[in-house]
Amino acid sequence: MKAPLHTTGEVLSSKRVGAYQHLTVVAPGVAERFRPGTFVAVSVDGTRLARRALWIHGVRAVGGHGPALQLVVEPVGPGTRWLAERPVGARLELTGPLGRAFALPKEPVATLLVGEGYAAAPLFPLAERLRERGCQVNLLLAAPDERHLLSALEARRSARAVTVVTADGSVGRRGSVADVVAGVLAQAAAEVVYAAGPVPTLHAVAAVAEQAGAWSQTAVEQPLTCGTGLCHGCPLPVVGEDGVARVVRACTEGPVVRGDRVRWAELAGTRPGAGGPA
Amino acid sequence: MIDLPNPVVVAAGCGGTGRELAALGALEGIGAFTTRSLTLNPRAGGPAPRIAETPSGLVHSTGLPGPGLEIFLATELPWLVQQGLRVVVSLSGASVAEHAEVARRLAQAPGIRALEVDLAVPDARAHGLLDVREPFHAANVVAAVVREAQDLPVLAKVRSDVLRVAESARVVTDAGASAVVVGGPQAAALPDGRPAGLSGPAVLPLALRCVGEVRAALPGVPVIGCGGISTAADARAFLDAGAVAVQVGTALLHDPTTAARIAADLAGGPS
Ligand SMILES: Cc1cc2nc3c(=O)[nH]c(=O)nc-3n(C[C@H](O)[C@H](O)[C@H](O)COP(=O)(O)OP(=O)(O)OC[C@H]3O[C@@H](n4cnc5c(N)ncnc54)[C@H](O)[C@@H]3O)c2cc1C
Ligand SMILES: Cc1cc2nc3c(=O)[nH]c(=O)nc-3n(C[C@H](O)[C@H](O)[C@H](O)COP(=O)(O)O)c2cc1C
Ligand code: FES
Numbered sequence: 001m002k003a004p005l006h007t008t009g010e011v012l013s014s015k016r017v018g019a020y021q022h023l024t025v026v027a028p029g030v031a032e033r034f035r036p037g038t039f040v041a042v043s044v045d046g047t048r049l050a051r052r053a054l055w056i057h058g059v060r061a062v063g064g065h066g067p068a069l070q071l072v073v074e075p076v077g078p079g080t081r082w083l084a085e086r087p088v089g090a091r092l093e094l095t096g097p098l099g100r101a102f103a104l105p106k107e108p109v110a111t112l113l114v115g116e117g118y119a120a121a122p123l124f125p126l127a128e129r130l131r132e133r134g135c136q137v138n139l140l141l142a143a144p145d146e147r148h149l150l151s152a153l154e155a156r157r158s159a160r161a162v163t164v165v166t167a168d169g170s171v172g173r174r175g176s177v178a179d180v181v182a183g184v185l186a187q188a189a190a191e192v193v194y195a196a197g198p199v200p201t202l203h204a205v206a207a208v209a210e211q212a213g214a215w216s217q218t219a220v221e222q223p224l225t226c227g228t229g230l231c232h233g234c235p236l237p238v239v240g241e242d243g244v245a246r247v248v249r250a251c252t253e254g255p256v257v258r259g260d261r262v263r264w265a266e267l268a269g270t271r272p273g274a275g276g277p278a
Numbered sequence: 279m280i281d282l283p284n285p286v287v288v289a290a291g292c293g294g295t296g297r298e299l300a301a302l303g304a305l306e307g308i309g310a311f312t313t314r315s316l317t318l319n320p321r322a323g324g325p326a327p328r329i330a331e332t333p334s335g336l337v338h339s340t341g342l343p344g345p346g347l348e349i350f351l352a353t354e355l356p357w358l359v360q361q362g363l364r365v366v367v368s369l370s371g372a373s374v375a376e377h378a379e380v381a382r383r384l385a386q387a388p389g390i391r392a393l394e395v396d397l398a399v400p401d402a403r404a405h406g407l408l409d410v411r412e413p414f415h416a417a418n419v420v421a422a423v424v425r426e427a428q429d430l431p432v433l434a435k436v437r438s439d440v441l442r443v444a445e446s447a448r449v450v451t452d453a454g455a456s457a458v459v460v461g462g463p464q465a466a467a468l469p470d471g472r473p474a475g476l477s478g479p480a481v482l483p484l485a486l487r488c489v490g491e492v493r494a495a496l497p498g499v500p501v502i503g504c505g506g507i508s509t510a511a512d513a514r515a516f517l518d519a520g521a522v523a524v525q526v527g528t529a530l531l532h533d534p535t536t537a538a539r540i541a542a543d544l545a546g547g548p549s
């Protein structure tokens with residue numbers, strides 16, 4: 001894997017689409033190293049020490065600048081609001097690409113990509129890579145409502161079949177990922193499932209994939225402090241290849257991990273402190 | 279003490295395994311790398327959330343997650359040594375005996391420049407670690423580690439309690455420590471009340487005061503200053519106060535290149 005960079009980027013454009021702010025950020029070197037499933041850690045608001053993690057939604061060539069990063073920000077707290085308010089030309093200190101990317105299948109198999117909210121961001125560039133390898137791409141996009149549905153139009157271009165579910169039924173079917181994923185998976189006859197979204201959604205997808213005998217890769221978001229593997233502040237309880245329970249760093253050994261390796265019940269915080277050796 | 283090519287050192291527990299910083303080119307020119315505090319057996323660490331952001335600080339209670347001594351010696355140390363880094367191995371434990379055992383095994387491993395005993399764990403009891411409240415507790419641990427460390431210098435990282443730091447520094451050097459690390463985390467609490475440590479720029483003035491106290495009381499004892507350092511000017515303030523070296527911790531979590539940048543500034547610029 002190529003090493004990440006720590007650099008200063010510049011906001012080339014910032015536009016509101018529904019509930020999200022879409023930023024295009026030129027960050028020399030970072031875009032070139034990008035693989036779907038990796039993220040950037042961004043410094044926010046001067047005095048705030050913890051960094052904010054953002055998925056890389058894509059890489060776009062911008063005239064005169066070379067490849068630029070596309071980021072999607074949902075303003076939910078001080079750091080993400082600050083990011084959403086950055087004007088064109090603003091400088092952003094960022095490190096990336098960080099973390100383990102989605103693993104691609106060696107054979108041209110049928111795949112299902114499940115994304116909820118802004119977290120669907122890394123699935124779009126993944127869909128592209130999968131299609132390049134001859135994999136059939138089916139997409140299941142979910143959101144609380146239409147405003148939080150990421151790039152549904154773009155989705156129709158990059159996938160063979162797109163299913164949309166919203167909690168309020170404002171677009172697509174009414175419901176949740178957990179309600180529909182088993183049916184969509186069966187219909188797609190997918191052998192590999194990729195998922196990105198809140199923990200309960202990932203848990204549901206991993207469970208359904210396992211039942212169906214499909215291989216799953218989940219992009220797990222945990223609160224991060226550094227994002228670079230230095231602080232051990234992002235515990236992710238997993239079961240290792242050797243069958244031994246471990247706690248790994250979500251930012252470095254993740255964020256993408258095999259769905260059948262995550263100890264989901266502990267992650268949901270039902271049993272704080274439980275877990276084997278690091 | 280160890281002789282350092284540059285006074286800037288990566289603080290314990292803030293540099294990952296070293297590989298993460300190396301991948302960013304962020305170990306270039308630094309004086310030494312301190313490992314996270316190692317224990318005899320693997321530790322999963324504490325429950326989430328482990329770290330919270332506060333104005334100019336981070337409150338942290340990681341519970342010393344780590345691979346345990348055996349895996350560290352097999353997979354982490356050789357790599358660090360191979361990079362040509364001056365490696366300081368920090369250690370902790372549940373008892374004086376555990377500290378001694380870890381020190382004994384580290385003393386046999388090739389390539390280590392010094393041991394650092396973490397006597398400033400602000401959330402020790404919550405994580406089943408030895409709670410070093412009194413200076414004489416610290417002295418007991420240091421004496422046991424020094425006995426096993428053979429020729430390795432032992433650095434004692436003492437509690438940054440302004441009123442007692444000079445006394446702690448005196449008893450640990452009497453017990454055989456070659457130098458003291460002054461200005462670790464301040465005892466604090468996470469938002470939910472769990473015991474934790476406070477680090478970052480918020481603690482810098484306290485750390486600087488602690489360094490001053492130790493220098494005044496024990497002019498002959500080498501002091502390594504630590505706490506909130508994020509610029510070359512911060513580092514110079516500690517060096518001007520009489521510290522022989524400085525450690526950079528929290529600043530790395532915000533900008534992983536901080537230590538390398540300060541090291542370059544100090545190497546190049548006027549002091
Ligand atoms: C790998 C990864 C990728 C992400 N990608 C995106 C993205 O593309 N778009 C987007 O809008 N958001 C993304 N997030 C979530 C985003 O990082 C958090 O919403 C953000 O850090 C919250 O910061 P805040 O100051 O706005 O809010 P606050 O809730 O006030 O944050 C306070 C603290 O908690 C941490 N924190 C809180 N929630 C999260 C969370 N869910 N994940 C990580 N850290 C958190 C923050 O870093 C900060 O230290 C991602 C998270 C991860 C882990
Ligand atoms: C996330 C985190 C983990 C830490 N882990 C250790 C540790 O394992 N051993 C130790 O001696 N100090 C540890 N520390 C303390 C630092 O080494 C340092 O002494 C302290 O944070 C003050 O310096 P700073 O403000 O530059 O971080 C840790 C600090 C942080 C923020
Ligand atoms: S967030 Fe610091 S190690 Fe993962």
